[in-house]
Amino acid sequence: MSEPSEDIMEATFRALCEHGYAALTMRDIAAEADRSKASLHYHYESKQGLMLAFLDHLFEHFTDRVxxxxxxxxxxxxxxxxxxxxxxxxxxxxxxxxxxxxxxxxxxxxxxxxxxxxxxxxxxxxxxxxxxxxxxxxxxxxxxxxxxxxxxxxxxxxxxxxxxxxxxxxxxxxxxxxxxxxxxxxxxxxxxxxxxx
CATH class of the missing domain: 1.10.357.10 (Tetracycline Repressor, domain 2)
Incomplete structure (x- = not known):
């Protein structure tokens, strides 16, 4: 499995801001990233898997910033x-x-x-x-x-x-x-x- 790209993480951020976590779907994130839903599933099996990667991404940026x-x-x-x-x-x-x-x-x-x-x-x-x-x-x-x-x-x-x-x-x-x-x-x-x- 290849590493997820920065654009997926940025798209996840934008989709979270727009939809919130509960209503968020992989389709929403795919639309924000201008990708197909299938391309997201290449990296992640589920919304939870993507969100865990996003939290890891946030933690890296958080520690760099603070x-x-x-x-x-x-x-x-x-x-x-x-x-x-x-x-x-x-x-x-x-x-x-x-x-x-x-x-x-x-x-x-x-x-x-x-x-x-x-x-x-x-x-x-x-x-x-x-x-x-x-x-x-x-x-x-x-x-x-x-x-x-x-x-x-x-x-x-x-x-x-x-x-x-x-x-x-x-x-x-x-x-x-x-x-x-x-x-x-x-x-x-x-x-x-x-x-x-």
Whole structure:
């Protein structure tokens, strides 16, 4: 079997934005890619197989875009930039539609181990990099010595999930979530600030 081409992945993105996951068909993706349905089935036996490949494709682009923690850099600046990238994906014209489709895909995860494994990879990348940045910040005295890097990572994951849901359901601006994170850093993490009761 040959490797799928970039145009199939781009077509899948456009079709997801237009139709959502539940209503999406292989025919929709084939139409977006200007290919026959049979040519898609050459690469994938089913819609699920194509979506798993698409999630792998997304993960590769996601990790390239948000990057990884660099121990030689400023941990606080890197943490803030990393979270900002997570909360503000590119493609503002299709962001809400695509986030809606991703929520539909996430809803499949409890019932599909392959979806769950791929979605977990996104969370693990976020968790590992937030944890590393915060631990470095604590070690260097940028963050308070009682800050728990794992707890901060859980907070960021929860914030990102909530921001995605609120953006889809209520049209909330991701800037609002970023403002919450900035306030959290300023009031709870920075070493030169007192934690309020």
């Amino acid at each position: 990057g990884s923690f660099d121990p030689a850099g400023d941990p606080d600046a890197q943490l803030r930039a990393f979270v900002d990238e997570i909360l503000h994906p590119p493609g503002e014209d299709t962001t809400r539609e695509f986030r809606t489709a991703l929520l539909e895909i996430k809803a499949q995860a409890p019932y599909d181990e392959a979806f769950r494994e791929r979605l977990t990879a996104f969370d693990e990348h976020i968790r590992e990099n937030v944890r590393a940045a915060v631990a470095a910040g604590v070690d260097r005295g940028v963050y308070r010595d009682d800050v728990d890097p794992e707890a901060v990572a859980r907070f960021v994951l929860t914030l990102a999930d909530g921001a995605q849901s609120r953006h889809v359901v209520a049209g909330a601006d991701p800037d609002d979530a970023m403002a919450v994170f900035e306030s959290y850093v300023e009031s709870r993490l920075l070493a030169d600030r007192e934690v309020s009761a």
